Amino acid sequence: MTAITHHISDDLLDAFVTGNLSHPFAVVVAAHLSLCDTCRARAEAAEMLGGALLDRIAPTSVSAGARDRLLDALDRAPLPRPPIQRSGIFPAPVMQALGGQPPKWRMLGGGIRQQILSADAEGSLRLLYIPPGRAVPEHSHGGLELTLVLQGSFSDSEGRFGRGDVETAHDEIDHQPIAGSEAPCICLAATDAPLRFRAAIPRLLQPLFRI
Secondary structure: OOOOOOOOOHHHHHHHHOOOOOHHHHHHHHHHHHHOHHHHHHHHHHHHHHHHHHHOOOOOOOOHHHHHHHHHHHHOOOOOOOOOOEEOOEEHHHHHHOOOOOOOOEEEEOOEEEEEEEEEOOEEEEEEEEOOOOEOOOEEEOOOEEEEEEEOEEEEOOEEEEOOOEEEEOOOOOEOOEEOOOOOEEEEEEEOOOEEEOOHHHHHHHHHHOO
16 A cells, blocks of 8 residues: 555644544544554544643533533534544445445546535535546635545645545645546545636536535
């Protein structure tokens, strides 16, 4: 397996460890951690540091309302520490999002397919299937986009991304990812705002495909 060279940023990793990352991005980070020894070690170090700091805080009583809010927040925490078990190309967090079932692809055109795993006010999470050598429409971003490669590779203006690599794209990045020739590229992508397509046809189809 090719070494992972594109990792999770410190701010996103800290938000994940503290439970402050929205669900779509938390799934991508959890899936990356299950594939990347380097970032998993970083996350474990951050958790240990957080635990050491908590140990130094003097205990204090809390009201019943505060306790209930804390328990409710824990129930809504995005994801626990990612397990390492995998099913084929899909890490355990992705299989959890799939409900343990194979992907149910929907055609987008040009052989490109997707399955939306979740979509709400927090953002969207989807699997993408891109045939070898196929390019997705050129686009920029209205917010943050995290894309984790699960199979194959893609290349764009930011470099080449293989299995386990994560691309962090924001509103300053305008790109057109192209799948590598070695295999279909399967990616897990999370966004918190709609993409901004350059061409007219993708813009017209955008509400239908919920991209």
